[in-house]
Amino acid sequence: MIHDNNGQTVDMMLNMGPQHPSTHGVFRMELRIDGEKIIDVTPHIGYLHRGSEKLSEGEQYHQVVTLFDRLDYLANFNNEFIYCRAVEKLLDIEVSERTEYVRVILSELNRIASHLLYVGTIGLDAGAMTPALYSFIGRDRIQTLFESISGARMMHNYFKIGGLREDVPADFVSSVNKIIPLIKRDIDETEKLLTFNEIFLSRTKGIGVINKEAAIDFGLTGPCLRGSGVSYDVRKTEPYSIYNQFEFDIPIGLDGDCWDRHWVRVQEMHESLRIVEQAINKLPQGSVESPLGRRLIRPPKGEVYVKAENPRGEIGIYLISDGTDKPYRLKVRPPSFCNLSALQVMLKDAWIADSVVILGSLDIVLGEVDR
Amino acid sequence: MNLLSMFTVQYGITRLMDLLILFSFLAVIVLSLVWLERKALGRLQLRLGPTRTGPFGLLQPIADAVKLVLKEDIIPNESERVIFWMAPIIVVISSFMLWVTIPFTPDIVVENLENMGLFYIGAVGVLGILGLVLAGWGSANKYGVIGGLRAAAQLISYEIPLIMILVSIAILTQTFNLIEIVNLQHPVPFALIHPLALVVFFVAGLAEVGRTPFDIYFAESEIVGGPFVEYSGAHWAVFFLSEYINTFAIATLTVLLFLGGWAGPILPGIVWLLLKVYIVILVIFWIRGSLPRLRIDQLMAFAWKVMVPLSFYSVLVSAVCVFYGFPWWVLSIMSIVGLGVVGYVIHRHITAPAKKVAEVIARLQISENK
Numbered sequence: 001m002i003h004d005n006n007g008q009t010v011d012m013m014l015n016m017g018p019q020h021p022s023t024h025g026v027f028r029m030e031l032r033i034d035g036e037k038i039i040d041v042t043p044h045i046g047y048l049h050r051g052s053e054k055l056s057e058g059e060q061y062h063q064v065v066t067l068f069d070r071l072d073y074l075a076n077f078n079n080e081f082i083y084c085r086a087v088e089k090l091l092d093i094e095v096s097e098r099t100e101y102v103r104v105i106l107s108e109l110n111r112i113a114s115h116l117l118y119v120g121t122i123g124l125d126a127g128a129m130t131p132a133l134y135s136f137i138g139r140d141r142i143q144t145l146f147e148s149i150s151g152a153r154m155m156h157n158y159f160k161i162g163g164l165r166e167d168v169p170a171d172f173v174s175s176v177n178k179i180i181p182l183i184k185r186d187i188d189e190t191e192k193l194l195t196f197n198e199i200f201l202s203r204t205k206g207i208g209v210i211n212k213e214a215a216i217d218f219g220l221t222g223p224c225l226r227g228s229g230v231s232y233d234v235r236k237t238e239p240y241s242i243y244n245q246f247e248f249d250i251p252i253g254l255d256g257d258c259w260d261r262h263w264v265r266v267q268e269m270h271e272s273l274r275i276v277e278q279a280i281n282k283l284p285q286g287s288v289e290s291p292l293g294r295r296l297i298r299p300p301k302g303e304v305y306v307k308a309e310n311p312r313g314e315i316g317i318y319l320i321s322d323g324t325d326k327p328y329r330l331k332v333r334p335p336s337f338c339n340l341s342a343l344q345v346m347l348k349d350a351w352i353a354d355s356v357v358i359l360g361s362l363d364i365v366l367g368e369v370d371r
Numbered sequence: 372m373n374l375l376s377m378f379t380v381q382y383g384i385t386r387l388m389d390l391l392i393l394f395s396f397l398a399v400i401v402l403s404l405v406w407l408e409r410k411a412l413g414r415l416q417l418r419l420g421p422t423r424t425g426p427f428g429l430l431q432p433i434a435d436a437v438k439l440v441l442k443e444d445i446i447p448n449e450s451e452r453v454i455f456w457m458a459p460i461i462v463v464i465s466s467f468m469l470w471v472t473i474p475f476t477p478d479i480v481v482e483n484l485e486n487m488g489l490f491y492i493g494a495v496g497v498l499g500i501l502g503l504v505l506a507g508w509g510s511a512n513k514y515g516v517i518g519g520l521r522a523a524a525q526l527i528s529y530e531i532p533l534i535m536i537l538v539s540i541a542i543l544t545q546t547f548n549l550i551e552i553v554n555l556q557h558p559v560p561f562a563l564i565h566p567l568a569l570v571v572f573f574v575a576g577l578a579e580v581g582r583t584p585f586d587i588y589f590a591e592s593e594i595v596g597g598p599f600v601e602y603s604g605a606h607w608a609v610f611f612l613s614e615y616i617n618t619f620a621i622a623t624l625t626v627l628l629f630l631g632g633w634a635g636p637i638l639p640g641i642v643w644l645l646l647k648v649y650i651v652i653l654v655i656f657w658i659r660g661s662l663p664r665l666r667i668d669q670l671m672a673f674a675w676k677v678m679v680p681l682s683f684y685s686v687l688v689s690a691v692c693v694f695y696g697f698p699w700w701v702l703s704i705m706s707i708v709g710l711g712v713v714g715y716v717i718h719r720h721i722t723a724p725a726k727k728v729a730e731v732i733a734r735l736q737i738s739e740n741k
Contacts, residue, residue: 012513014513014517021592036517036668124592126663127583127586127664128664129659130416130660133417199584199663199664199665200663202669203665353587353593353664354666
């Protein structure tokens with residue numbers, strides 16, 4: 001197709017992104033293609049870099065929560081959760097039981113909302129328009145609930161260090177109980193449209209395969225790792241908060257292809273619903289105030305590393321305090337970034353059309369990749 | 372007949388009027404299709420579709436058209452200007468030419484080519500590919516080039532089964548005359564006589580007009596519009612127009628060749644025809660609302676391994692039946708058998724991953740129970 005000066009055929013470079021509808025934000029892939037086959041790919045990131053880690057060094061501990069809302073903007077509660085846990089561990093304080101329950105319920109609901117969005121986007125990447133609109137029904141129910149609790153549909157800024165900003169509304173239990181069966185139905189409806197569709201299966205089964213060992217080597221976590229058959233979930237292996245009080249399973253795939261990752265996410269939604277169901281029935285009464293009151297926080301000198309299971313995988317925070325009211329250093333280990341590192345291997349010898357499906361199955365959020 | 376004596380001034384004016392009427396008719400049809408697609412797709416996706424422009428959003432297509440025409444028409448600097456300009460014209464003219472010979476009723480037709488109606492359709496239908504390839508190449512965009520080449524590969528592959536089905540219809544009816552083909556379906560439509568041909572024709576037709584699940588050459592999520600990626604404003608509107616004219620043409624041909632055309636009780640013929648055509652078009656929209664897209668290699672494999680052999684089989688059984696003068700139900704049995712065998716093979720083939728999936732689930736449940 002394209003020739004060099006000697007009349008030899010050379011590979012074609014195809015630039016995909018950052019302005020491309022299927023790169024999930026502003027990711028850029030430089031594909032080297034031979035006809036419709038991808039020979040090599042050079043990923044470029046950094047188009048959404050906002051300097052969140054550096055910015056947190058200039059903010060007081062309470063204020064950093066807002067920055068964490070904006071990292072993985074599809075899983076706000078999960079991000080707030082881990083940051084609050086990191087500072088609480090640094091301060092060595094216990095939060096009230098009610099706070100823990102509310103945090104877990106909201107985080108799990110957020111996981112469902114995030115996965116529902118994923119099901120919609122993988123459908124769009126594979127060329128099916130409708131699942132996206134079906135999945136947004138369930139997502140909207142969850143976000144309306146979030147709005148009634150925190151006042152915002154995204155960027156809630158609701159978890160505070162040591163507690164919650166304010167107590168949940170009086171009808172919290174009843175409204176969660178009301179939407180659980182509805183969300184269950186929404187997940188099933190969306191899934192029926194996509195998961196076992198023969199065309200979808202032929203587009204995703206056996207595509208973007210990464211085996212167990214390679215997945216571990218690349219540091220994949222979350223559904224991407226579990227899709228390859230590794231049963232690793234921080235909520236089970238190193239239970240944090242109150243996760244050890246709940247019964248839930250870790251769905252795993254076998255082949256590590258796009259479909260397995262998809263299936264794992266769909267099953268995870270059901271597992272999350274199970275956790276929410278158990279938690280909402282046991283929600284204790286009590287205060288959600290921080291034991292610290294409204295004082296400025298000055299944690300003692302020291303450093304701490306905490307990790308948690310986000311919808312996209314294992315997120316880790318390394319936080320160093322020098323005794324002032326602002327973090328000395330805050331490093332985030334974002335799941336999306338590590339998951340993205342396997343892209344090059346997965347895309348090798350794939351078709352152009354597969355590239356968007358594979359990228360979609362990794363389910364990255366660029367806000368978290370670039371930070 | 373002296374050819375020169377045919378082209379009098381009066382003849383020319385009448386033909387011109389015919390074409391103008393046809394063009395305005397098609398324009399109205401396209402507007403109705405745009406509205407119908409947005410509305411039907413909206414309902415399938417639990418949305419309302421357009422509601423703000425007029426009653427039931429009926430004026431939405433007009434608003435769309437005005438917006439498109441008023442938009443700035445951007446021509447990329449690097450593009451081949453002549454080709455870039457010509458491509459949409461070639462595409463729309465080829466899809467428009469198809470309509471010259473398609474009859475709406477025995478009386479409403481621009482020119483019923485008595486001895487070569489089907490032949491003409493087969494010949495003219497291929498022209499649009501040229502426009503698509505030129506559009507992709509001329510816009511100096513890599514997505515456009517990929518899309519144009521995909522279009523060439525896809526449309527040429529699916530042209531073969533489409534034309535072979537036209538051949539098998541011609542063998543059955545012993546005529547190329549579309550009006551006669553419709554009249555011959557009077558007691559039993561060909562959909563019952565030769566269901567295999569209907570299926571192959573409809574699927575190949577979907578691929579021919581680039582409808583889901585075969586919308587590969589302009590796949591939005593991969594090559595962002597393929598040949599159309601650099602087009603804007605009125606130029607893009609012309610592509611849009613031809614796409615809908617083609618969809619309407621395929622649906623109309625399906626109705627004419629297989630579903631008895633304008634035949635039907637009480638109501639006038641044109642109403643019956645449009646009714647059937649719109650039902651076929653709604654099926655096309657329904658498919659678009661529910662299926663993902665195939666990949667290019669799967670698409671080509673499907674064309675050459677399934678559609679082409681099936682269309683040859685269809686020609687064969689029609690020829691055998693006509694040659695030996697079998698009654699029509701023999702042909703339909705042979706047709707259904709062919710359809711069943713291939714359907715079973717495809718079913719086996721595409722459920723293979725599903726079976727594997729079932730295995731995965733079964734194994735998981737075992738591990739959970741432990």
